[in-house]
Amino acid sequence: MAFFGGQPKTPPAAEPQASSDQQNGVDIPELPEPRSNTVIAKDLVVTGKLSGEGVVQIEGTVEGEVNLKGYVIVTATGRVKGPLEADVIRVAGQVEGNLISHDHVQLERTGTINGDVTTVSFVIENGGRLNGRTTMVPEQASIPHVEGLAPSKTEEEPED
Numbered sequence: 001m002a003f004f005g006g007q008p009k010t011p012p013a014a015e016p017q018a019s020s021d022q023q024n025g026v027d028i029p030e031l032p033e034p035r036s037n038t039v040i041a042k043d044l045v046v047t048g049k050l051s052g053e054g055v056v057q058i059e060g061t062v063e064g065e066v067n068l069k070g071y072v073i074v075t076a077t078g079r080v081k082g083p084l085e086a087d088v089i090r091v092a093g094q095v096e097g098n099l100i101s102h103d104h105v106q107l108e109r110t111g112t113i114n115g116d117v118t119t120v121s122f123v124i125e126n127g128g129r130l131n132g133r134t135t136m137v138p139e140q141a142s143i144p145h146v147e148g149l150a151p152s153k154t155e156e157e158p159e160d
Contacts, residue, residue, distance in 0.1 A: 066082065093112075
């Protein structure tokens with residue numbers, strides 16, 4: 001039975017569903033493929049140390065240390081209060097604390113970093129604000145691969 005006069009949703013025949021909810025006649029809408037492994041939602045405040053491996057998209061607030069092997073995306077609504085360390089960091093929101101990136105940092109036009117940045121590569125879009133110092137370090141030999149994201153260039157091509 002559909003709610004509000006809509007048509008009931010049926011799963012495509014090519015993709016068998018093994019969910020117990022669907023076997024019991026409950027229609028579950030399919031969600032789009034997630035952009036990242038973990039999302040800190042817009043109205044959520046996380047306090048403490050966040051560590052692990054993968055991709056984290058911060059739309060809410062994280063108060064404390066963030067240390068990841070992988071990617072951190074701070075969206076326009078996101079805020080980090082504390083040190084942030086990851087392989088790749090993209091900032092469109094606000095970060096109050098020092099950043100360490102093992103690959104590169106991208107500061108978008110809506111982003112603000114209040115702290116020092118240590119990285120291999122740093123891109124600041126027109127309008128991005130950095131209130132701190134930048135230290136550029138040599139590229140490391142190996143950067144971990146995160147499933148679903150394009151790897152960064154880690155080897156230089158030999159000159160002829």
